[in-house]
Amino acid sequence: MTKADTPLLEIENLTVEFDTASGNLKAVDGVSLSVHEREVLAIVGESGSGKSVSMLAVMGLLPWTARVTADALRFQGRDISNLTSSERRKLVGKDVAMIFQEPIASLNPCFTVGFQIDETLREHTKLNKRERRDRTIELFEAVGLPNPEDRLSAYPHQMSGGQCQRVMIAMAIACDPKLLIADEPTTALDVTIQKQILDLLVDLQAEKNMGMIMITHDMGVVAETADRVIVKYKGRKMEEADVLSLFENPQNSYTKALLSALPENATGDRLPTVTDLTFEQQANPEASA
Amino acid sequence: MSEIVLETRNVTRDYSIGGGLFSKQKTVHALKGIDLKLEKGKTLAVVGESGCGKSTLARIITMIDAPTSGEVLIDGQPVDITAGPLSSEMRRKVQIVFQNPYGSLNPRQKIGDVLMEPLNIDGSVPVSERRERAMGMLEKIGLLPEHFNRYPHMFSGGQRQRIAIARALMLNPQLLVLDEPVSALDLSVQAQVLNLLADLQDEFSLTYVFISHDLSVVRYIADEVMVMYFGEAVEYGTRDEVFSNPQHNYTKTLFAATPRADVESIKKRLAAKVA
Numbered sequence A: 001m002t003k004a005d006t007p008l009l010e011i012e013n014l015t016v017e018f019d020t021a022s023g024n025l026k027a028v029d030g031v032s033l034s035v036h037e038r039e040v041l042a043i044v045g046e047s048g049s050g051k052s053v054s055m056l057a058v059m060g061l062l063p064w065t066a067r068v069t070a071d072a073l074r075f076q077g078r079d080i081s082n083l084t085s086s087e088r089r090k091l092v093g094k095d096v097a098m099i100f101q102e103p104i105a106s107l108n109p110c111f112t113v114g115f116q117i118d119e120t121l122r123e124h125t126k127l128n129k130r131e132r133r134d135r136t137i138e139l140f141e142a143v144g145l146p147n148p149e150d151r152l153s154a155y156p157h158q159m160s161g162g163q164c165q166r167v168m169i170a171m172a173i174a175c176d177p178k179l180l181i182a183d184e185p186t187t188a189l190d191v192t193i194q195k196q197i198l199d200l201l202v203d204l205q206a207e208k209n210m211g212m213i214m215i216t217h218d219m220g221v222v223a224e225t226a227d228r229v230i231v232k233y234k235g236r237k238m239e240e241a242d243v244l245s246l247f248e249n250p251q252n253s254y255t256k257a258l259l260s261a262l263p264e265n266a267t268g269d270r271l272p273t274v275t276d277l278t279f280e281q282q283a284n285p286e287a288s289a
Numbered sequence B: 001m002s003e004i005v006l007e008t009r010n011v012t013r014d015y016s017i018g019g020g021l022f023s024k025q026k027t028v029h030a031l032k033g034i035d036l037k038l039e040k041g042k043t044l045a046v047v048g049e050s051g052c053g054k055s056t057l058a059r060i061i062t063m064i065d066a067p068t069s070g071e072v073l074i075d076g077q078p079v080d081i082t083a084g085p086l087s088s089e090m091r092r093k094v095q096i097v098f099q100n101p102y103g104s105l106n107p108r109q110k111i112g113d114v115l116m117e118p119l120n121i122d123g124s125v126p127v128s129e130r131r132e133r134a135m136g137m138l139e140k141i142g143l144l145p146e147h148f149n150r151y152p153h154m155f156s157g158g159q160r161q162r163i164a165i166a167r168a169l170m171l172n173p174q175l176l177v178l179d180e181p182v183s184a185l186d187l188s189v190q191a192q193v194l195n196l197l198a199d200l201q202d203e204f205s206l207t208y209v210f211i212s213h214d215l216s217v218v219r220y221i222a223d224e225v226m227v228m229y230f231g232e233a234v235e236y237g238t239r240d241e242v243f244s245n246p247q248h249n250y251t252k253t254l255f256a257a258t259p260r261a262d263v264e265s266i267k268k269r270l271a272a273k274v275a
């Protein structure tokens, strides 16, 4: 394989299990995926389908109670399954950055947003104080925060949810990551703000040639952002396809059911519903991969 | 003549906030004169972003909260909760279902008791009948008799929301106010709850005020649509009027921001990306 088509991130046969009071839970069950430079991969599925856990496993951010196994975890061709914690810190936050659903909760309420970005820059770059300040202002401009200089001294609670998510995005792109993982980045936001944030993410991704993994439960968000899509159900990959094929000609019956449950696709005066049992047998990790 | 189940006339609601030792008192005008009229058996959807006053309107219609000014009429009768307790007959007519199916059920109460509780209020319904009616309601919402003695934590989010709807219906209300009833639910479960609401509306000629921020759900379920913006109804009309010919700029912005999941829109986006 040439350097150019080495995927940014490659996951082979990832499984994550938890021991719970009611027994063993397979949160992720034999999932393989890859994402390339300049590509937006959407992972879509209902709550509990293992979207977040699969990414946290890759980042090494799960609690010790999780049992993670995989045939391979590679970043730019390099094995990342056994990183030391300092190697991992270098990777996460620099080459790979994540943003989460609750922007206000993800920021530290006790520090100004300027300070929090400065911390990230101090950890991952050699910039001096003055340069870090300039860089922060530049980042605030890039994510469309009004009056970037005044923002430096603002606390998270003094900003709206949409503005906090812009700060989170600024922090995520601070060190020019190669891969950005966005875990339901707009789920807590109003639709007009969601639109602005999705546009911002897609613009930044294209401008900086980043790879992006967009985790969502919302087919609309998939349709608006993705190049390629993985549909998950109960920890398994049900289908993988480019975005147009998925919507135009879904292959898996779970995907079909999900799309027909969208109110905008309603044909009769009742919506078709997804019944659990139909899919148990069809969950096929190898589906069209 | 059609029956008007709900009417509001120039309803406003102000909240005073602050006014402590260090901050000056401020007034939030949460509702700035809402007029609406809703016929029996119809669904009015109220949309708008967080903080625009939807839940405030819901509480006023449900007679939990009083308007600062203006009038609310249920079944043609003016109601004023500040003038003294309402008759139980009036209370019965309007019920509400909230967004969060986890918080709205008491974890220590069995489902059967959740459903029978509303019938205990005036003691006029004998125990055997209460039980029978609760069982009947369980069946209507697609649950089984053995669920009667289970606790809320043993149910999924969608089942709990159906239980909350069932509880609201135990007293045979005419008007059901649903404050973001499917916003916390997965797509497949959302479809079940929307279908249940449609079935119940057909069976009991229920009237719905359905609050939502999801335009695709609104377009599917509503007969009439009100778009709220900072406490004002900036758009109010039939679903087709509002969706095919929105008048207010905010409504247009809202429509433009709503993600499109149809094949044509995806093709357009991909084409623009290549260019």
Ligand SMILES: Nc1ncnc2c1ncn2[C@@H]1O[C@H](COP(=O)(O)OP(=O)(O)O)[C@@H](O)[C@H]1O
Pocket: A018, A020, A025, A027, A045, A046, A047, A048, A049, A050, A051, A052, A053, A054, A063, A065
């Ligand atoms: N720390 C944990 N301990 C036990 N179970 C967990 C833990 N984290 C997640 N889970 C379970 O793993 C499954 C997948 O969770 P998650 O990946 O968060 O779902 P999604 O992001 O798709 O909504 C769920 O059933 C969840 O309850």
Ligand SMILES: Nc1ncnc2c1ncn2[C@@H]1O[C@H](COP(=O)(O)OP(=O)(O)O)[C@@H](O)[C@H]1O
Pocket: B015, B016, B017, B028, B030, B048, B049, B050, B051, B052, B053, B054, B055, B056, B057
């Ligand atoms: N009990 C209250 N005290 C003070 N302000 C309130 C109260 N309830 C709501 N508000 C304010 O009124 C406005 C409308 O709120 P709400 O009706 O909850 O909006 P929505 O349901 O559309 O999100 C908001 O500015 C909110 O902060």
Ligand SMILES: [Mg+2]
Pocket: A051, A052, A053, A183, A184
């Ligand atoms: Mg998640």
Ligand SMILES: [Mg+2]
Pocket: B054, B055, B056
């Ligand atoms: Mg509300």
